[in-house]
Amino acid sequence: MQDTLAVAKALLGKHLVHETPQGRLVGRIVETEAYIGPEDKGCHSYGGKRTKKNEVMYHIGGTAYIYLIYGMYCCFNVVTEDEGKASAVLIRALEPVEGLDVLSSNRFGVPYGGLTGRQQYSLTNGPGKLCIAMDLGREDNGTDLCGCRIYITEPELTRSFEIVETARINIDYAEEYKDMPWRFYIKDSSHVSVKD
DNA sequence: AATGCGATTCTCT
DNA sequence: GAGAATCGCATTT
Numbered sequence: 001m002q003d004t005l006a007v008a009k010a011l012l013g014k015h016l017v018h019e020t021p022q023g024r025l026v027g028r029i030v031e032t033e034a035y036i037g038p039e040d041k042g043c044h045s046y047g048g049k050r051t052k053k054n055e056v057m058y059h060i061g062g063t064a065y066i067y068l069i070y071g072m073y074c075c076f077n078v079v080t081e082d083e084g085k086a087s088a089v090l091i092r093a094l095e096p097v098e099g100l101d102v103l104s105s106n107r108f109g110v111p112y113g114g115l116t117g118r119q120q121y122s123l124t125n126g127p128g129k130l131c132i133a134m135d136l137g138r139e140d141n142g143t144d145l146c147g148c149r150i151y152i153t154e155p156e157l158t159r160s161f162e163i164v165e166t167a168r169i170n171i172d173y174a175e176e177y178k179d180m181p182w183r184f185y186i187k188d189s190s191h192v193s194v195k196d
Numbered sequence: 197a198a199t200g201c202g203a204t205t206c207t208c209t
Numbered sequence: 210g211a212g213a214a215t216c217g218c219a220t221t222t
Contacts, residue, residue, distance in 0.1 A: 033203070035203075042203070043203090044203080049219095051218075051219070052217090052218070052219090053217075053218065053219085067203090067217095068202095068216070068217065068218095069202055069203065069204060070201090070202055070204050070205080070214080070215070070216085071201095071202085071214075071215035071216035071217075072204080072205080072214065072215050072216075073204050073205070075203060075204085077203085090203055092203085122205095126204070126205070127203070127204070128204045128205060129204085129205075168203075169203070169204095170202085170203060170204075171203060173202090174203095
């Protein structure tokens with residue numbers, strides 16, 4: 001059960017990789033949020049709710065759960081734990097690592113060199129933004145992250161960093177769970193969506 | 197058949 | 210900081 005929290009923290013600093021026809025896209029994970037199964041009022045599977053939309057949450061850990069939010073953006077999650085636990089970790093922000101021109105083209109329609117400073121900063125610093133840049137869409141929902149197209153790796157150069165634990169974003173409806181410190185980010189990263 | 201809304205982002209002010 | 214954009218799907222009539 002608490003294992004999801006461990007995964008959320010362990011994912012920080014890892015590289016999310018998407019092998020696309022345009023090239024290999026890589027981002028360093030700098031911000032995550034844990035959504036912990038039926039008990040968590042902020043979780044799509046709260047109370048054991050199981051629908052067409054959240055079905056993938058009930059799959060085995062290591063599956064990609066991607067859903068459409070607000071009619072126009074996607075959010076990318078990593079399903080955690082055993083089959084049926086319906087827990088997941090939302091990837092909220094990345095630092096661009098590889099494939100900068102493709103990431104930039106997907107988001108802003110121009111190569112990385114044509115970006116303003118503000119655009120560079122906002123390339124992947126949010127759950128909807130990183131899906132656009134990394135070309136992750138609903139067609140990738142249910143993808144096995146242990147495969148060779150979308151996966152997570154340990155970077156070649158590991159840096160030490162400090163982890164900040166804080167409340168999750170935009171789940172005011174989650175009552176006593178909205179303040180749980182289940183959001184994690186790398187303190188000195190310049191690409192975190194919201195800092196305290 | 198109709199209604200309501202969300203684990204967001206962008207554009208003004 | 211507020212408001213709009215936009216739509217699949219769960220829930221209600």
